Amino acid sequence: MERILHFERAEYATRLAAVKAEMSKRGLDILLISEPPNQNYLTGYDAYSFYTPQMAIVALDRHEPIMITRGMDATSSKITTYLSDDSIRGFPDSYVNSTERSAYEYVAKIVQELGGETAVIGVEMGGYYYSARAHADLVKALPQARFEDADLLVNWIRLVKSPAELVFMRQAGLIGDAVINRVTETAEPGVRECDLAAAAYHQEISGTPEFGGTYNSSVVHLCIGERALAPHSTWTDKPLSNNTVINFEVHGTRRRYQINVSRTVYLGKPSTDYVKLADIAIEALNAGLDSVRPGQACSEVFEAFHKVLSRNGIEKDQRIGYPLGIGYPPTVAERTASIRREEKTVLQPGMCFHMMTGLWLGDQSVTITQPFAVTETRYEPLTRTPRTLVVK
Numbered sequence: 516m517e518r519i520l521h522f523e524r525a526e527y528a529t530r531l532a533a534v535k536a537e538m539s540k541r542g543l544d545i546l547l548i549s550e551p552p553n554q555n556y557l558t559g560y561d562a563y564s565f566y567t568p569q570m571a572i573v574a575l576d577r578h579e580p581i582m583i584t585r586g587m588d589a590t591s592s593k594i595t596t597y598l599s600d601d602s603i604r605g606f607p608d609s610y611v612n613s614t615e616r617s618a619y620e621y622v623a624k625i626v627q628e629l630g631g632e633t634a635v636i637g638v639e640m641g642g643y644y645y646s647a648r649a650h651a652d653l654v655k656a657l658p659q660a661r662f663e664d665a666d667l668l669v670n671w672i673r674l675v676k677s678p679a680e681l682v683f684m685r686q687a688g689l690i691g692d693a694v695i696n697r698v699t700e701t702a703e704p705g706v707r708e709c710d711l712a713a714a715a716y717h718q719e720i721s722g723t724p725e726f727g728g729t730y731n732s733s734v735v736h737l738c739i740g741e742r743a744l745a746p747h748s749t750w751t752d753k754p755l756s757n758n759t760v761i762n763f764e765v766h767g768t769r770r771r772y773q774i775n776v777s778r779t780v781y782l783g784k785p786s787t788d789y790v791k792l793a794d795i796a797i798e799a800l801n802a803g804l805d806s807v808r809p810g811q812a813c814s815e816v817f818e819a820f821h822k823v824l825s826r827n828g829i830e831k832d833q834r835i836g837y838p839l840g841i842g843y844p845p846t847v848a849e850r851t852a853s854i855r856r857e858e859k860t861v862l863q864p865g866m867c868f869h870m871m872t873g874l875w876l877g878d879q880s881v882t883i884t885q886p887f888a889v890t891e892t893r894y895e896p897l898t899r900t901p902r903t904l905v906v907k
Contacts, residue, residue: 519595520559521770522679527597530557533672535575538665544634545626546573546665547653548580549645551843553669555771558582558598562591563730565644565843567611568618574629581629583622585611619649623656632657637665643845670849673840675865681888683772684839684867688886688897690728690767691776694718695900698765702780702907704757708750712737715765722769731766731773732842738762743880746873758783762873762882766847767898773842774897775869777882780905792874793881793904799823800872800902803835803854804885807894813858820872821856829876834858836868839886839897862889867897 534557538546548571554560558571558580569588572581579602582592586605593603606621626636636657639645641664654662676684697718701711715735722728734749742748743760755761764777779793803820813836820835836854839847852860854868866889873882883904886897 516590516593518593518597520597521683522559524597526677526679527557527559529677530672531573531580534573534669537668537672538573538575538637541637541663541665541668542635543637543663543665544575545629545631546637546668547571547622547626547639548573548669549639549649550642550669551644552771552841552849553639553673554582555841555843556669556673558592558596560584560592561595561771562588564588564591568622568649570622572622572625572629574631577629581625583625585618617648617652617656619652620656623653626657626660631660633659633661635661635663637663637668639666639668640664641666641850667851670851673849674838674851675863676840676867676888677865680772680840681865681867683769684774684888684897686726686769687728687767687772687774688899689725690719690722690769691765691774691886691898692767692900693723694765694767695776695778695898698763699778699780699905699907702755702761702782704759704782705754707752707754708737708739709752711755711761712750715763719766719768722767726769729768729771731768732844732847733766733775735766736762736764736777738880738882744875744878746875746882755782760880762880764882764884766842768842771841771843773847774839774867774886775847775871775884776886776898776900777871777873777884778900778905779881779883780907782907785904785906789879789881790904792876792879793883795823795827795829796872796874796881797883797902797904800870800883800885803870803872804887804894804896807862807887807889808892809862809864809889811862813852813854813860813862814856816854816862817856817858829874831872831874835872836870839867839869864889864891
């Protein structure tokens with residue numbers, strides 16, 4: 516069976532070594548990884564199988580992780596990971612959606628096989644895929660073990676992208692450009708919102724002539740008309756009308772590496788005040804981007820952005836950036852650093868962010884944003900579409 520590996524084995528070895536070093540620092544013997552992006556990062560595992568329990572296990576004294584999935588999905592482990600057969604485990608279907616047994620009992624048996632009955636075990640307590648029931652079942656099955664919260668341990672390591680990862684981030688950006696152009700070209704009075712969404716999805720999956728895209732971690736956001744004041748709205752089947760604001764957020768995803776990007780299209784003739792708001796938003800975005808450099812704190816980037824707003828009598832309390840990378844539902848955001856007023860995380864080369872500087876003010880809103888990577892000196896835009904208000 517042919518394996519589909521997107522990185523060299525040495526890349527995975529480097530990632531695993533970094534995780535083990537952090538485990539040692541925290542006194543962890545075993546790390547249970549429930550988050551799909553972290554499983555993908557360490558093993559390459561990729562399948563839409565996370566609706567049932569699955570777990571990657573990293574043990575300090577074992578040379579490679581163990582990937583546990585539903586039995587039928589073990590085939591995906593053989594196809595998409597570098598793991599040996601002994602490190603690929605699949606639990607019987609009798610564990611799936613059962614009221615009598617728990618898949619985490621199966622996970623506990625693997626932990627016991629590794630000698631982990633009395634181990635210090637790290638778990639991702641804040642993860643989207645680690646439920647209260649999962650934790651309770653593990654604690655019950657491993658009563659002599661000590662469980663520690665290791666949430667975000669892998670996420671913080673993932674925050675700095677390798678050169679190989681940045682290749683996929685740039686390709687995702689090119690897909691994102693294609694999606695922006697497709698949505699902008701499709702938006703016309705009379706076009707149904709659902710057809711505009713369909714055009715975006717088609718382009719996200721189709722990608723570019725050079726490489727295709729795939730499903731992303733979130734829905735396309737189409738915030739139209741009155742719903743333009745709602746940052747995370749989707750679409751209806753109503754036709755677009757003239758003199759309408761369309762705030763949209765779309766994605767480019769390449770081999771699970773995802774960028775998010777937003778633009779605003781105005782159908783008709785915008786007011787002078789609206790054009791001025793868009794100009795302020797763009798100036799503030801550019802000021803934030805121009806302040807990006809290694810060694811700069813995230814809060815300093817926020818202040819550079821907000822200085823432009825303050826000069827124009829505008830306040831924005833929300834964060835204006837979150838990290839990008841491997842994306843699985845429900846989000847690509849890595850839950851680590853944010854670009855906001857109180858964030859002291861220092862920027863490093865290889866970090867990637869979506870500078871999401873949307874403004875929602877009273878009865879007006881505009882969303883013109885930019886995904887970027889931190890370089891050795893400044894920043895690299897991951898999409899190339901001009902940061903302008905589109906008027907049609």
